[in-house]
Structures are given as C-alpha cells and as structure tokens.
Amino acid sequence: MPASEGGCWVWTGATTDRGYGAIRNRGKVEYVHRLMAEGYGMKIDGATVDHLCRNRVCVRLSHLVTCSREENTRRGNSAAWRAAVTELMDEMNGERN
Template sequence: MPASEGGCWVWTGARTNNGYGAVRHRGKVEYVHRIMAAAHGMNIDGRTVDHLCFTTNCVRPSHLLVCSREENTRRQRSNAWRSVVAELMDEINGVRGQA
C-alpha cells in the first residue's frame, strides 16, 4: 500500500461498489479499514470507522476515527467539518508550513 498524495495508504486489492477495500476475513467479507483500525487498538465494536481523509479505500490508521453512525452521517453532510478536517489532515501529513 504505497502512500499516495495526501499521505493515504491506498488499498489496491478488492473493493466494494462504494470503493471500500474488502477482504474475506474469518469467513465473511469485511472492510479493510475496519480490520486496520482494530489491529491498531481502536475499539470498533458496534461503531463506524470514519475516514478523516474522505478516501474510502484508505487504510492508514492516522486517517481513521471510530465514531457512531449518526456522527459519521453528520460529518458527511457538514461543509464546516470537511474544512476543519482538511486542515487537520494537512498537519498530520506535514503539509502545513511548507511553501
């Protein structure tokens, strides 16, 4: 999973129709970003794993945030949230302050 622009770790394997990375895991199809979140200590039980980078096939743990489904939906609809997250992602990826 080589880093692409924006620092995402882009899943290049199988994807769902919605663009999420997917694998057969423990006998069922699961989203790769959820597996990565759990593997990095995030408690995903009964929760949604949101992509801060808005890239559905990104599996980079620092780009993932566990939240409720309601919170995830609210964020998707919020232009203000997208603006704040864009600044946060620039900081995470070391873009801020570079000219």
Template sequence: MTKPTCAISGCEQGVIARGWCHRHYKRWQTHGDPSYVPPVRDWRPRFWARVDKTAPGGCWVWTGSVESKGYGAPTINGAKRPAHRVAYEDLVGPIPEGLHLDHLCRVRRCVNPEHLEPVTSRENALRGIQTKLTDDQARALHERWRSGEGVTALAREVSMHPSTLHHRFRLLEGR
C-alpha cells in the same frame, strides 16, 4: 430406526459412504484422510500486501477488491469485511460497540488507523455531508444537477455516494 452417524469422533452427521458424512468423505477424497483439517492461514501478509502506504496525504490506500460504495473489501477467513475496519482492529484493537469508523481524510479506500476515528453513525453521516465538499463546490454541482446532469455522474466525480450528494442538494435548497 436411527440413521447411522459419521465414524469420525465428535461428528454427528449422517453417513453417506464408507461410514463417513459428506464433509469427511470429501476430505478423504481430496486429501486421503477423512480427519484432514486445512491449516488456518494468517491473512495478515496477504492483506497488508494490498495496502499502498505511499499515497499523498498519508493515506494507506487499499489496492485490492473494492465494493460498490468504494470501500475496500478483502476476504478474511472466507468472509468479506470492510478493509478499514480490518486494519483498525488489527493495529488498534476492537471498535467500540455501536460506533462506526469515520474516515477523517474522506478517502474510503484509506486504511491508515490515524485517519480513522470511532464515532456514532449520526456523527459519521453529518461529517461526511459537511466536509466532503465546500459550500461553493456543492453549489456548483447543484447548478449542474439542476441543468440536467445526473446525480450519479456528479457523485462519482467527487467520490460521493449519490444519495449523500442528493441530501446535500436538499440542504442547499433548505429542505
């Protein structure tokens, strides 16, 4: 025996009540119409309202939610996306296949497309390690780390990921 399907045209889900599937029944309960489709809101006004274009150095700083590594993390159409990628795609176009966006300014919350360059993953990592700190700064942090300070606290001080700073320390040690 086949289970009855939803009465809404094109819906093949099983019936739970009133001849409708769960989704259409809930739409009827909430909006009084089982065929109600919520309007798709333009995310751009909300996104750009969270960008501060007055920061020093020409950075456009994302002021909304930030993920654990320090990158902006807006919700676009129900999904979290990196803010710099959203801004680049909105103002410039698609990011070429297989490439990452390098923050030339080294500010992870920056969404200014003039500060973003599509590069390979390897190039992005190398640039991050080499340009984040001068050799003198890296040596000073390395000394502090060798004297017992935690790499996480040191990395936070210079806005780096701890593993990136630790890798820089290994380069200093010749490993």
C-alpha cells in the same frame, strides 16, 4: 504501504461497489479499514470507523477514528467539518506551513 497524496495508505486490493477496500474472510466480506483498526487495537465495539481523510480505500490508522453512524453521516454532510479536517490532515502531512 507507501503514502499517496494526502498521506493516505491506499488499499489496492478488491473494493466494494461503494468503494471501500474489502476482503472475503471465511465467506464474509469485511472492510479492510475496520480490520486494520481492530488489528492495531482500536476499540470498535459496533461503532463506525470513520475516514477523516474521506478516502474510502485509506487504511492509515492516523486517518481512522470511531464514531456513531449518525456522527459519521453528519460529518460527511458538513462542509465546515470537511474543511477543518482537510486543513488538519494537510498539517499532519506537512503540506502547510
């Protein structure tokens, strides 16, 4: 899957009304980023899979981390967290010197 701006691997299939990549699996809607994380060995065990890039259709493993729902919400509401992660993501993607 080619990387887009920001280095994200963008899911181009179906999405939920909240903008997450999704598929139907045995009659159940599943988030693609969670399936990717599980499929490549990330231990989820009921945790939230957070998009560090804040891009809900990104399925790139280096952009995904597990955390609690509370932590995910706190991160999403924190301008300082978003700024720090944006800088880190830019460095990871070679967009800064």
